[in-house]
Amino acid sequence: MTDHYFTNSPSAGTNRQTTTATIWGTEYQFITASGVFARSGLDIATNVLLRSLDPPTAASRLCDVGCGYGPIAVALADHCPRARVDAVDVNDAALALCAENAGLAGVADRVITLRPEQSDPAARYDEIWSNPPIRIGKQALHELLLQWLPRLASDGVMRMVVGKNLGADSLQSWLTEQGYPCDRVASAKGFRVLAARPRSSAL
Numbered sequence: 286m287t288d289h290y291f292t293n294s295p296s297a298g299t300n301r302q303t304t305t306a307t308i309w310g311t312e313y314q315f316i317t318a319s320g321v322f323a324r325s326g327l328d329i330a331t332n333v334l335l336r337s338l339d340p341p342t343a344a345s346r347l348c349d350v351g352c353g354y355g356p357i358a359v360a361l362a363d364h365c366p367r368a369r370v371d372a373v374d375v376n377d378a379a380l381a382l383c384a385e386n387a388g389l390a391g392v393a394d395r396v397i398t399l400r401p402e403q404s405d406p407a408a409r410y411d412e413i414w415s416n417p418p419i420r421i422g423k424q425a426l427h428e429l430l431l432q433w434l435p436r437l438a439s440d441g442v443m444r445m446v447v448g449k450n451l452g453a454d455s456l457q458s459w460l461t462e463q464g465y466p467c468d469r470v471a472s473a474k475g476f477r478v479l480a481a482r483p484r485s486s487a488l
């Protein structure tokens with residue numbers, strides 16, 4: 286069962302603030318709060334990811350792994366009108382803000398906020414986007430990616446942004462070694478944008 290994380294409270298989180306960000310030509314207002322990643326505004330790596338890629342407007346099933354307060358998930362839902370976007374995070378405050386921000390953008394009905402354990406392992410995504418939680422450590426990051434990459438549709442792609450100094454190139458090599466062909470599709474401001482594809486059925 287998928288689980289909508291709705292908050293009835295208009296004040297999820299403490300030290301709330303409103304930030305604005307322009308993504309794919311649309312200006313968004315995002316509420317952030319203490320304890321949530323990049324609470325002062327759109328993260329530079331997230332910005333590199335979003336500026337490097339066009340929204341997959343024809344997609345129907347999308348996922349944002351590590352959604353935080355929701356800039357990627359909300360912009361994807363807004364620019365991909367046929368898509369349902371699963372927005373996944375371990376931080377309940379982030380999920381509440383993501384749901385609230387989806388409401389502000391008018392896409393609450395298509396952004397489904399979930400803790401990882403609430404996600405459907407049988408779901409298959411056209412695209413998974415992520416500014417992944419590098420700070421959880423290399424082993425945990427590898428486990429996270431190995432949890433989500435098998436959920437790509439056969440022609441799907443996982444798009445992620447990783448700092449060059451935070452192991453982007455070695456992560457790209459590791460993914461390819463694991464059987465997930467991974468290309469660098471953009472590079473800016475010290476960050477790499479990677480695109481990983483599903484394992485070949487021959488593996």
Ligand SMILES: C[S@@+](CC[C@H](N)C(=O)[O-])C[C@H]1O[C@@H](n2cnc3c(N)ncnc32)[C@H](O)[C@@H]1O
Pocket residue numbers: 322323328331350351352353354355356357373374375376379401416417418419421429
């Ligand atoms: C680098 S932040 C990106 C947040 C947001 N996407 C943005 O661009 O502002 C990574 C996010 O991953 C979340 N996270 C950490 N461990 C996770 C896990 N195992 N599964 C899903 N999300 C996780 C963190 O709580 C955090 O919100």
